[in-house]
Amino acid sequence: MKQRVSVLLKAQFERDVVLEKPKDRSFGHYATPIAFSLAKELRKSPMVIADELASSFGNHAMFSAVEATKGYINFRLSEAFMDEYATWALENETLFGHAEREGRILLEFVSANPTGPLHIGHARGAVYGDTLLRLGRRLGYDITAEYYVNDAGNQIDLLGLSLQLEGQHSVLNMEVEWPEKYYRGEYMTILAEEALSAFGSDILTNPDRQKELALWAKDKVMELIVSDLGDANIHFDTFVSEASLYDDWDRVMKKLGDGVFDSEGKLWLRSTEYGDEKDRVVVREDGRPTYLAGDIVYHNRKFEQGFDHYINIWGADHHGYIARVKAAARFLGYDAEKLEILLSQMVSLLKDGEPYKMSKRAGNVILMSDIVEEIGADALRFIFASKKSDTALEFDVETLKKQDNSNPVYYVNYAHARIMTMLSKSVLETETIMASELKALHADADALLFEALLLPEVIEDAFSSRQVQKLPDYLKSLAARLHKFYYDHRIIGTKDEAKLLKLMLMVALSIRTGLSLMGITAKDRMVADEK
RNA sequence: GCGCCCGUGGCUCAACUGGAUAGAGUAUCGGACUUCGGAUCCGACGGUUAUAGGUUCGAAUCCUAUCGGGCGCACCA
Numbered sequence A: 001m002k003q004r005v006s007v008l009l010k011a012q013f014e015r016d017v018v019l020e021k022p023k024d025r026s027f028g029h030y031a032t033p034i035a036f037s038l039a040k041e042l043r044k045s046p047m048v049i050a051d052e053l054a055s056s057f058g059n060h061a062m063f064s065a066v067e068a069t070k071g072y073i074n075f076r077l078s079e080a081f082m083d084e085y086a087t088w089a090l091e092n093e094t095l096f097g098h099a100e101r102e103g104r105i106l107l108e109f110v111s112a113n114p115t116g117p118l119h120i121g122h123a124r125g126a127v128y129g130d131t132l133l134r135l136g137r138r139l140g141y142d143i144t145a146e147y148y149v150n151d152a153g154n155q156i157d158l159l160g161l162s163l164q165l166e167g168q169h170s171v172l173n174m175e176v177e178w179p180e181k182y183y184r185g186e187y188m189t190i191l192a193e194e195a196l197s198a199f200g201s202d203i204l205t206n207p208d209r210q211k212e213l214a215l216w217a218k219d220k221v222m223e224l225i226v227s228d229l230g231d232a233n234i235h236f237d238t239f240v241s242e243a244s245l246y247d248d249w250d251r252v253m254k255k256l257g258d259g260v261f262d263s264e265g266k267l268w269l270r271s272t273e274y275g276d277e278k279d280r281v282v283v284r285e286d287g288r289p290t291y292l293a294g295d296i297v298y299h300n301r302k303f304e305q306g307f308d309h310y311i312n313i314w315g316a317d318h319h320g321y322i323a324r325v326k327a328a329a330r331f332l333g334y335d336a337e338k339l340e341i342l343l344s345q346m347v348s349l350l351k352d353g354e355p356y357k358m359s360k361r362a363g364n365v366i367l368m369s370d371i372v373e374e375i376g377a378d379a380l381r382f383i384f385a386s387k388k389s390d391t392a393l394e395f396d397v398e399t400l401k402k403q404d405n406s407n408p409v410y411y412v413n414y415a416h417a418r419i420m421t422m423l424s425k426s427v428l429e430t431e432t433i434m435a436s437e438l439k440a441l442h443a444d445a446d447a448l449l450f451e452a453l454l455l456p457e458v459i460e461d462a463f464s465s466r467q468v469q470k471l472p473d474y475l476k477s478l479a480a481r482l483h484k485f486y487y488d489h490r491i492i493g494t495k496d497e498a499k500l501l502k503l504m505l506m507v508a509l510s511i512r513t514g515l516s517l518m519g520i521t522a523k524d525r526m527v528a529d530e531k
Numbered sequence B: 001g002c003g004c005c006c007g008u009g010g011c012u013c014a015a016c017u018g019g020a021u022a023g024a025g026u027a028u029c030g031g032a033c034u035u036c037g038g039a040u041c042c043g044a045c046g047g048u049u050a051u052a053g054g055u056u057c058g059a060a061u062c063c064u065a066u067c068g069g070g071c072g073c074a075c076c077a
Helices: A002-013 A034-042 A046-055 A079-091 A120-139 A154-171 A186-199 A207-231 A243-259 A291-304 A316-331 A368-375 A377-385 A408-425 A430-435 A443-452 A455-464 A470-488 A497-516
Strands: A030-032 A063-069 A072-077 A104-108 A142-149 A238-241 A260-263 A266-269 A280-283 A309-315 A339-344 A347-351 A393-396
Touching: A002 A030, A002 A455, A034 A046, A034 A072, A046 A063, A046 A072, A072 A079, A079 A430, A079 A443, A079 A497, A104 A120, A120 A142, A120 A309, A120 A339, A120 A347, A120 A368, A120 A377, A120 A455, A154 A186, A154 A207, A186 A207, A207 A368, A238 A243, A243 A260, A243 A266, A243 A291, A243 A316, A266 A316, A280 A291, A291 A316, A309 A316, A316 A339, A368 A377, A377 A393, A377 A408, A377 A470, A408 A470, A408 A497, A430 A497, A443 A470, A443 A497, A455 A470, A455 A497, A470 A497
Parallel strands: A104 A142, A104 A309, A142 A238, A309 A339, A347 A393
Antiparallel strands: A030 A072, A063 A072, A260 A266, A266 A280
């Protein structure tokens, strides 16, 4: 909708036009401050320019009014235009918000180590990534969701060791000496028991079988992770194993060319050349590759697949890592601009205003699965998508359990359910409702219709700015308008029933579509939990 | 010490990326049910946008400095 207005204005004014929504809707639906930027050039006051531009506009079917106010030019969309757009949307639900964007994007996110179940920090990155994925796909991009599995390196050795010790300690009741760092938690006990029944006790006691145990365990842990993600409606297209990449190492190293050099018996990446603080070790003295080596081969693999754009979502604690990976991309001969790295910041949970207790059982972390169980996947997704990903988030789980308007998921769902209830109570046929025209609406209905039609531009804005919180913000505001409208105006049994129900259908469509882009299924009925 | 992120009513967050009177929820106080779901709605209270300068028609947003907080500064991932 904004797109169409923008194109029209660009043609009319023969230049790019900034289009915004007036703070006060009584001014109109859209506005442009173009007169301010022309003022200097034309040596005239913005007021005069705005007046001239507005009056030169003439009549256009898309607008019912074009007016200049205090230097702004305000546009009011015509009812005919909005009715036509709404009718199209209702008849083409799956196309509503679609923008025919082209381009193949590789989106890598979560990529948590296969050494334990997902915690709450992973969950934020997961929700952020999956929401971006859904938004981008809606716009038409061809996006592959990828998970990089770090199944090589020290942490896998440590997984094998930890699991043996756990087995000796809690399954075989042996005395063990714990190292300084090891993996722990309920899942380790369960894995140890499983290992015992699958392979016998030797697997838990024989140091020579640690590696074998580790490789078995990381697959098990991955199953756990995939299941946790699935519970939140998050699914990946591809999983890339770090261990499987090293066969390619020699070839990729040659490709790095001058980007690497030998010193002190080690191989270094000359990352300072591209702004990194220091050069980084890629292969240690003993010949073992560092984590960076894997990431270089992995990113080479990404680029060789020829996507148009690459997005990585990393925990904010990895921000220092960005420079070296981008440097590697350039040494490999690729455009580092195509590699976009987004950060997802820390999460801290509260419960009744107090810090959420990390359970010993879980291994002193807050598990994603525990929170999903406590507040539900919908609430988790909604709240995690509600704040800019690159700033720290703090929220209280108790708020998300309430069933009133302090809980945004409830509030938005209730708006949808209200509409569904109205429709079921009306005697009108769908055809009658759809055949009615959205015209001669009062101001509240007009405002609600316009709000409902904004979803496509919210999707566009949220995806292109990578700020997914714009979607939940919009849904809360649309739901609020709906609730108020419902309170102020009766619909069933009035002479305007058909067209107002068509308006309701449009609002419901935007809510349902918006929620689905956050991986949440809109509710048709609200059922109170039994206490 | 260096780098990245951040600082907006008591609390949790917005503000169309430089635009009109800085908006929601929560908390507190006060209202609205013979009507489609009151799981809702309305009103009041609450702000020098951390501080100080600067840039311009215009700044919460951009620049500089200071203060405060988080994260990082591995041959760990």
